[in-house]
Amino acid sequence: MLSKRIIPCLDVREGKTTKGVKFKNNVDIGDPVEMARFYYETGADEIVFYDITASSEKRDIMIDVVKRVADAIFIPFSVGGGIRNVDDMRKALLAGAEKISVNSAAVKNPGIISKGAEAFGSQCIVLGMDVKHVGKKENIPSGYEIVINGGRTYMGIDALKWAIEAQELGAGEICLNSIDADGTKEGYELKLTSLISENVEIPVIASGGAGRPEHLVDVLKKGKADAALIASMIHYGSYTISDIKSYLDAGGVKVRKSW
Amino acid sequence: MIAIVDYDAGNLTSVARAVKHLGFQFSVTSDSGEISKADRIIFPGVGAAGSAMASLKRLGIDVAIKDAFHIGKPILGICLGTQIIMGHSDENDTPCIGMINGYVRAFKTNIKSKNGSRLKIPHMGWNSIRINKMHPVLSGISEDDEFYFVHGFYPDPENPEHVIGTTDYGISFASVVGHKNLFATQFHLEKSGKPGLKMLDNFCKWSP
DSSP, X not given: OOOOEEEEEEEEXXXXXXXXXXXXXXXXXXXXXXXXXXXXXXXXXXXXXXXXXXXXXXXXXXXHHHHXXXXXXXXXXXXXXSOOSHHHHHHHHHTTOSEEEESHHHHHOTHHHHHHHHHHOXXXXXXXXXXXXXXOOSSOTTSEEEXXXXXXXXXXXXXXXXXXXXXXXXXXXXXXXXXXXXXXXXXXXXXXXXXXXXXXXXXXXXXXOOOSHHHHXXXXXXXXXXXXXXXXXXXXXXXXXXXXXXXXXXXXXXXXXXX | OEEEEOSSSSOOHHHHHHHHHTTOOEEEEOOHHHHHHOSEEEEOOOSOHHHHXXXXXXXXXXXXXXXXXXXXXXXXXXXXXXXXXXXXXXXXXXXXXXXXXXXXXXXXXXXXXXXXXXXXXSEEEEEEOEESSOOGGGTTOOTTOEXXXXXXXXXXXXXXXXXXXXXXXXXXXXXXXXXXXXXEESSBGGGSHHHHHHHHHHHXXXXX
């Protein structure tokens, strides 16, 4: 039986993780490669990197990070942030990433999904979606709208419609981030997650709102997510991945327990 | 020297990195002559069977691999490589190399798990294997270990003797197949953490 995946998320700016990580031994680590290695060795099923480097000249630093990560860990990892075209995708894949995620670039130019899927296969292409609850409207029948720029720009696109369209264009997976839940540590957006997950054929990674292990049980059971993204709850040493997986296992969620 | 076969079927850097990490000499090559000279062969691949088989024929690699199989060199298939070694793939209705008799079949849509939940296609993520028969490449591997899969098709050998391990995903399918000096996994052992590296290491030391 397939396990639900637990996926640490690391934000990287100019080659450093933006939030230093305080592990249980109280060592601060801001190096994405060392963090990736730590999570690989302590039970992560996959790792997501977001390059939040502002200037495009410094983007090549991320490619170097990807290469070093690929030498250090032997589980899948994806890279997102600043991917604008097939060339950017190719660079990240050749550097050793398993998948690339596109978000606002795909909203502005949906063709990037089909071009990427054609060139590298759907399994490489993750659609990142930032979503806000706005209530049902004529152009937003699901009540959830696509936003970009960290939630500042409303795109007038229905989240469910976009998820289905992206799947048809060849996206192999969706990373679904609720801007409303993000940073609250009060749990994932369960309604949004189950709405998308039940209406697409491709796997859905839930993102935004994780603060305690029971939040993951909820989103993987009630939210029907295939995987859960976690960040601050493990970055600051509140929980280990192993703690979370034991909790999930006890809660009847199938997880990978041997690594 | 280990030849990692490059035939325009996906990104091979992860297989090469894993072999390098384990400390073995290798070369990533699409040259059939070089493949013929290698001591052992790793045959990976991601993508569709039709275009993969066309590339293999164009490069003469299909013949080189079959010859290597007949003279007893250890061969490791991974993912699409594991499908291409079968007789025929339903993907693009493709005749394949045929070192193991049988078909490559698509998962049916609308399959359900034992508890009734809908299973998505492709089968993507971590799953375990049930070991049908012990094999030197599985030394040190337990049924608690999990491996990383990404696939919509699976091998279905005619001879049950060729099924070394199975995995459950709605149905039970052959996730590890083998015959003589050939060993092949549907999952990506290069992306399956320590148990995957252990199997890769076992393969690199295997004398069938």
